[in-house]
Ligand code: FES
């Protein structure tokens with residue numbers, strides 16, 4: 001049988017020849033199978049919901065109950081999950097689910113108004129009856145079984161932690177919660193959790209207790225406790241470093257940070273077109289607007305799937321950070337032109 | 349409290365680094381055969397997982413489900429980092445004087461020629477792409493089973509296996525368990541026919557077994573430290589003995605994996621321990637150094 005389209009094996013052996021034949025047969029069968037393959041139909045998993053109730057446990061925190069617009073129950077989720085909320089303006093924001101996973105008739109989110117934050121301002125202005133579209137839920141902060149738990153929440157970071165606390169409590173697993181924040185009035189949800197087991201909840205406002213160190217937060221925990229931490233990034237980083245090796249440390253995984261202090265530049269694609277990259281976008285995003293099939297994954301420079309050949313020009317992440325793709329290549333997701341333009345070859 | 353299919357884990361690659369410069373060729377001390385059985389992964393996976401990345405990147409435009417596309421994207425990044433990590437281990441084997449270049453060349457030929465684009469175009473290229481997605485789904489069932497095994501392998505710790513290598517294998521195993529449904533879901537989305545899925549297993553299973561056996565033989569024969577010793581020749585009974593002692597996955601595990609796959613209602617989410625994967629990623633030194641761990 002001919003093995004068209006392939007080169008001979010570098011080291012001919014009976015097994016290599018057999019494999020060449022088998023894959024040739026497989027390629028033919030694939031083409032035959034294709035005649036009756038039904039191409040994938042579109043799957044729409046977005047969830048139309050309606051704002052049912054909005055309350056304010058703290059002056060700057062809005063808690064929203066979102067109910068399905070249709071009759072189908074909402075998809076199941078587990079503690080730590082989040083949804084992407086499509087706001088009426090088109091903005092997309094990610095919020096942790098903080099209600100009861102067993103309640104499939106509503107999702108609950110809690111949103112703090114951040115000064116200058118367009119998304120949170122829009123959420124705070126929502127009224128009952130407004131229609132929204134959700135995507136997800138997804139879990140970037142899963143809760144796995146452990147002998148015991150130490151939950152650490154900073155401010156609004158309590159949202160994914162609250163259902164974790166309830167789940168641990170319901171499962172009869174020992175747990176402790178430390179909730180920190182500016183002052184008691186700015187620390188939502190943990191008062192309700194304290195009602196479950198007052199002795200297990202430590203609400204620790206900075207205005208009376210001072211800003212805690214990682215060691216303060218971890219003090220008194222048992223060796224087997226799985227630490228689950230959600231809060232401002234510096235708090236997570238400090239706790240990550242302080243949790244002893246061999247002890248479980250869980251935190252939510254972040255999407256890449258927004259681009260700051262970027263300069264606009266032009267990416268010339270071999271074979272055209274030229275693409276303008278604005279100051280606040282990555283070359284990847286700009287290139288994908290014209291070449292949507294360009295592969296990528298991590299968006300942080302390290303996975304290598306978006307690395308392409310650099311034909312002309314030089315790139316860097318910023319003046320202090322070289323392009324992670326190395327010489328002669330560029331990571332489209334983080335690399336930026338050192339000058340005004342670069343030329344890349346997207347061919348494989 | 350077990351994460352199952354009703355919990356859709358957000359898949360993201362982790363920026364891990366490993367340093368194998370101090371690694372012994374018998375990184376399970378005194379167990380060169382068991383070490384090399386596992387070392388075969390360092391010869392197969394760099395090319396193999398890069399091929400996964402290539403095939404899945406090409407398949408992405410066919411996906412018409414945004415959530416699945418997101419899974420596939422996460423999968424691609426994880427596999428790309430796996431390939432680089434095993435490449436580091438492979439480079440170390442070569443530095444240690446084990447000449448595996450012939451075997452690796454053959455592997456490159458398999459993935460880039462036999463399983464490459466084969467000069468096909470248009471509809472034929474697309475169907476060959478779907479066929480390869482099916483093959484990857486079958487192979488991913490094995491990687492998930494292996495991941496499950498390495499996450500539950502206390503005998504390796506007891507035998508004093510190298511900590512850096514164990515962390516690499518367990519981080520990889522945990523991500524395999526974490527993303528174990530993606531290739532199957534992609535195949536089901538693009539085609540889903542049972543016979544085609546089984547056909548892929550009938551090709552992938554035996555090919556993998558043969559490559560693994562040959563790879564172990566090459567490593568033992570070329571390991572300069574085994575020159576002049578009887579361990580240079582791999583004997584079935586030595587492998588079975590290592591498997592019984594929990595140092596390598598046993599033949600029963602592979603047989604069971606194939607049988608499971610034959611079930612028409614097979615879905616990877618029903619097999620495997622996501623909790624164990626999550627728990628390991630929370631202690632893995634490499635994942636902790638990488639930050640952003642979940
Ligand atoms: S997307 Fe991972 S390196 Fe760019």
Ligand SMILES: [Fe+2]
Nearest residue numbers: 397427430524
């Ligand atoms: Fe992998």
Ligand SMILES: [Fe+2]
Nearest residue numbers: 427488491524
């Ligand atoms: Fe995998």
